[in-house]
Amino acid sequence: MNLKKIHIGEFIEHRMKELQIPYERAEKFLKCSEEEIKMIYKQSSIDTYLLLRWSKLLEYDFFRLFSGHLILYAPSRNVSPVLSDENKLPVFRKHIYTEEVKSFILEKITTGQMTPQEVILTYKIPKTTLYKWIKKV
Incomplete structure (x- = not known):
């Protein structure tokens, strides 16, 4: 699985075929037409609320694809684990490595x-974490 370039429509289409979900069910759940679903398959990005709906319908966390991309390809920077008055977003202290990223x-x-x-230098994965993964293989 290539997480460097994510085409979310292709992932959704693959999962629909994998689960053999009929268009009628998706149309009813998403409140859209078959043509709109086929257009989504062609899109490399979609609205987050719509992606949440797809995640529920297909029982797959599509957001993890993007988290995996961030872990592998976004530059890391040291941030304070404390919330300041200016920053109301939570700050995550640890990376969550999915099985796909580990694989x-x-x-x-x-x-x-x-x-x-x-790997340690390129992806900024802690040495102890990487060697734990290798030991388990």
Whole structure:
């Protein structure tokens, strides 16, 4: 699974086919037509509320695809774990590594594409975390 470039419509279409959900059910749940659903399949991004509805219908957390992308490709920066008056958003102290992210990283190492040290430097994964993953394999 490539998390570098996410085309959410393709992921939704794949999951619909995987679960063999009929268009009628999706139309009723999402309150849209079959043509609108087919248009969503072609879109690389969609409204977050609509993505939430798709996640519920297809019983899959599509938001984790984007979280995985952030973990792998967004530059990390040290932030204060305390909420300030200016910042009302919660600050997460730890990364949540999904199984997909772990598999992606471990595949890079086992196929010889990257060394553990290269993974640590490229993706900013803590050394102890990476070696725990490797030990479990």
